[in-house]
Amino acid sequence: MHVAIVGSGPSGLYTADAIARLFPDAEIDIFDRLPTPYGLVRGGIAPDHQSTKAVVRAFERTLAREGTRFWGNVEIGRDLTYDELKAAYDLLIFSVGAEKDRALGIPGENFPEVYGAAAFVGWYNGHPLHHDLEPKLAGTALAVIGNGNVALDVVRVLAKTQAELGDSDICEHAARRIGAAQLTDLYLIGRRGPVEASFTPIELAELGELERCEIVVDPQAVAIDVGPEVPEKEVKVRQRNIEILRSFAARNGSAKAMRIHVLFNAAPVAILGDGSVTGLLLERTRVVDGRAELTGERFQLPVESVVAAIGYHTPALPGVPFDEKSGRFKNDDGLIEPGVYAAGWCKHGPRGVVGTNRTDAGILVKRIAEDLAAKPPAGGKPGAGAVTALLHERGVRVVDFAAWKRIDAAEIARATPPKPREKFVTSEALLAAAASESES
Ligand SMILES: Cc1cc2nc3c(=O)[nH]c(=O)nc-3n(C[C@H](O)[C@H](O)[C@H](O)COP(=O)(O)OP(=O)(O)OC[C@H]3O[C@@H](n4cnc5c(N)ncnc54)[C@H](O)[C@@H]3O)c2cc1C
Known part of the structure; x- marks a missing residue:
């Protein structure tokens, strides 16, 4: 089964983990518009709450799992469309958060x-x-x-x-x-x-x-x-x-x-x-x-x-059913349309802590499993192969997990202790750090 998850924040990564446990053969592709994973754990949680950010160690294991791939610097709605993802994947999950004030x-x-x-x-x-x-x-x-x-x-x-x-x-x-x-x-x-x-x-x-x-x-x-x-x-x-x-x-x-x-x-x-x-x-x-x-x-x-x-709302994404009033994707307990689901803040709005997304992901994936048992996917979808070709054509520089680890190492190396990291803050600097070792 080819699975695409859009958004590598807590809800996306907990959902990926739950899917991997239930469907060990699933090929899971996790997209994020940023060159970095972890959503609000990196970009929202307060910088002086380092112990809360320690959850990334578990997220890292999810991203490093065989059969799971990170596609950083790929924005759905800009670099790939909703229809292209639906054509490529058997199962599509949006976990894009609620990033607008x-x-x-x-x-x-x-x-x-x-x-x-x-x-x-x-x-x-x-x-x-x-x-x-x-x-x-x-x-x-x-x-x-x-x-x-x-x-x-x-x-x-x-x-x-x-x-x-x-x-x-x-x-x-x-x-x-x-x-x-x-x-x-x-x-x-x-x-x-x-x-x-x-x-x-x-x-x-x-x-x-x-x-x-x-x-x-x-x-x-x-x-x-x-x-x-x-x-x-x-x-x-x-x-x-x-x-x-x-x-x-x-x-x-x-x-x-x-x-x-x-x-x-x-x-x-x-x-x-x-x-x-x-x-x-x-x-x-x-x-x-x-x-x-x-x-x-x-x-x-x-x-x-x-x-x-x-408070926050989710930005609308071209083609994805959206509820203007609540400011999130239209969904029925996570189901957007057959084969397409929402998880986390874009599903239920901006509430709950990081751990809430874990519980929610477990419930959602159980529901997905029931839906799949009732109506198994037709199969035959190409998965990553199709999007690789599209992204190549469009000149998108994908940041994979190894490239993210290069960014991570470079940020840690340039910080003066006790500061744990000095982040790169522009896409250009992040992409340069992502490329650094591979080009040297
Ligand atoms: C300021 C702030 C502080 C917080 N502090 C705490 C705390 O101390 N402790 C705690 O437990 N919880 C905290 N939370 C709550 C916690 O961060 C959320 O519960 C959690 O991050 C929600 O997860 P999510 O995956 O739904 O969304 P997010 O974490 O927002 O992840 C969404 C991801 O989707 C990506 N994305 C968005 N659009 C696209 C697109 N079109 N294509 C590809 N990718 C896309 C984003 O780049 C992002 O990586 C805080 C929240 C905020 C806002």
């Missing part, structure tokens, strides 16, 4: 100092599409809109000292710019209350351990308990978040150089400015049935940059 939908969002989290995080993580974002980080105050872990990542990375980031793999250009910024006040803003925040406790608690940054929480804002409306399985996490926030609120304050102000029940109304950002207009909310209701009471924050971390 959701818009805030408020006036002022197009000011140059307003950044989506995908772009901002991609900038400090050296994503080739975002490495040159050069966020201004102007002035002394910046707002991060969002109440999830991505928002926490952004404020934490901005608040850390160069020494605290020393053993991270933050890109040099970003470390330099963050180090030179004069930021003193970071605002972490949620439309709803502390009970609704989707932080995880470990990440929230980290904010309390920053060397140069104090965390400011209004005790009134966290004098609230988790109510019966919270789903049973989430009660413990939400309670723990409230406890952590209360412990922050009880702090006496200190003379640290920076502050993170945690603001709840504040809906962004407009980004203020005249060509560039001068402030953020917010309206107080109250939570009714889990939803934020505006109260009419408005206030302003004097910020000079804004990062919006309010």
Whole structure:
């Protein structure tokens, strides 16, 4: 059976692993638009969360398996079409994630100092599409809109000292710019209350351990308990978040150089400015049935940059059925159309941690096996042979697993310890590193 997987992030690689276990003879081709594998594990997860990134060791084993091939630097929709993949493979799985920022939908969002989290995080993580974002980080105050872990990542990375980031793999250009910024006040803003925040406790608690940054929480804002409306399985996490926030609120304050102000029940109304950002207009909310209701009471924050971390959507791909409303591929429990499936964030939207994709992949592959048992593939499809010819014709420089390992080795070699790696951040530099040894 010839299998194509589009996207080499966690969902693609866990799906590949599950398929290989169930169908040991399957030939699995994993495509990624970037010359590097691992999706958000490389380009999204915070650079100071190295232990989370250790999952790549398992992913590496998946990519190195006999019968599995990595096709980096091949973008589906640009280098190969949906129809070409369907013609070449018996089974096709999309696992392209959800890499576009959701818009805030408020006036002022197009000011140059307003950044989506995908772009901002991609900038400090050296994503080739975002490495040159050069966020201004102007002035002394910046707002991060969002109440999830991505928002926490952004404020934490901005608040850390160069020494605290020393053993991270933050890109040099970003470390330099963050180090030179004069930021003193970071605002972490949620439309709803502390009970609704989707932080995880470990990440929230980290904010309390920053060397140069104090965390400011209004005790009134966290004098609230988790109510019966919270789903049973989430009660413990939400309670723990409230406890952590209360412990922050009880702090006496200190003379640290920076502050993170945690603001709840504040809906962004407009980004203020005249060509560039001068402030953020917010309206107080109250939570009714889990939803934020505006109260009419408005206030302003004097910020000079804004990062919006309010969620992501999947970009549409020519020919692949797409649901505009939810911003992901149309699918029925993973099935897009016979022989074509979706996995991970492009299937169910941007939620869950890396490990969630493993569980989901197991469920999806079980379903695929049932579908295949009910209607086995007709067979006779050419698999990799067909796409090799097309990519050759189109002059696409494919980065295979060995070439990725050359990039990997070169990045590690050029880092100054304790930094684990210094990433190449442009496609050109990545392709040069991919080619280096083979051409020498
Ligand atoms: C900022 C951020 C921080 C996070 N931090 C953590 C954390 O600390 N711990 C944790 O457990 N989880 C974390 N997560 C969640 C975790 O990253 C996701 O659960 C996981 O990456 C989703 O996997 P995925 O495979 O669906 O998508 P992705 O990881 O996005 O992978 C999609 C892949 O598809 C490729 N692709 C896209 N379009 C195409 C195309 N047209 N052709 C070919 N290839 C394509 C992309 O290049 C990418 O490699 C974080 C997420 C974000 C956004």
